[in-house]
Amino acid sequence: MIYYIKNEADGGYVYPNRRKIAQSAKGALNKICMKYLTTIEGYLKSVEKIVSMKYKIPIVLSDTVSFFPTCCMKSYDVIFINFFAIEEIIYLENEIIFIFDETHQLKVNFKTKNYQRLVQTIFMILNYKKSLE
Numbered sequence: 001m002i003y004y005i006k007n008e009a010d011g012g013y014v015y016p017n018r019r020k021i022a023q024s025a026k027g028a029l030n031k032i033c034m035k036y037l038t039t040i041e042g043y044l045k046s047v048e049k050i051v052s053m054k055y056k057i058p059i060v061l062s063d064t065v066s067f068f069p070t071c072c073m074k075s076y077d078v079i080f081i082n083f084f085a086i087e088e089i090i091y092l093e094n095e096i097i098f099i100f101d102e103t104h105q106l107k108v109n110f111k112t113k114n115y116q117r118l119v120q121t122i123f124m125i126l127n128y129k130k131s132l133e
Contacts, residue, residue, distance in 0.1 A: 003100040005029055005067070005080040016104050026073055029059065029080050036061040040073070050128055051121050058083065058118055060125040068118050070108045079108060083122055089115075 003015045005028045011020045012028035022028040030040050040059065047057055058068040059080070067080040081098060088099040091112045099105045 001064075001085050002032070002082050003085045003104055004082060004098075004106060005032075007076050007078070016100065025078055025080055029067060032065075032067075033059065033061065036065070047125060051124060053121060056114075056118065058122045058125065060122055060129070063126060066122050066126075068122070070110060079106065081106065081108075083119070 005012055005014050005025045007013075007025045008020075012022040012025040013020050014028060022031055026040065033039055033043060038061075043059055044057055047060075048054060051057065055072070056069050058066055060066040064084050066083040068083060070079045070081065071077055085100050086098050087101060090097040090099070094109060094111060095107055096110045096112070096115055097105055097107045
């Protein structure tokens, strides 16, 4: 399972195995989206009509794969975190520590309120997808 995708000096890497799969984190996410028969742009265009968000929209590909950006998708500093890979969360004042397993954790600048809104959106999208079946 992919924990998160982030940019490094020479490309987009997938963790926990630190595997380079594209020239950027967004490119890596787009490759993953293609496995689910969509692109980031196509997905966002469709989802914007369903949810009342325009920024930081989670990419919900299945009931086990759902990535959310930590900041603007076009930013070099963006990290795409797989919501379903998170085992534990530690809330700090303006940061959150996401724990994936005993050896992998990620500390990001993210407000609790924004994260909770994001989680609600993920489940709203999942419910919408299930209603289509």
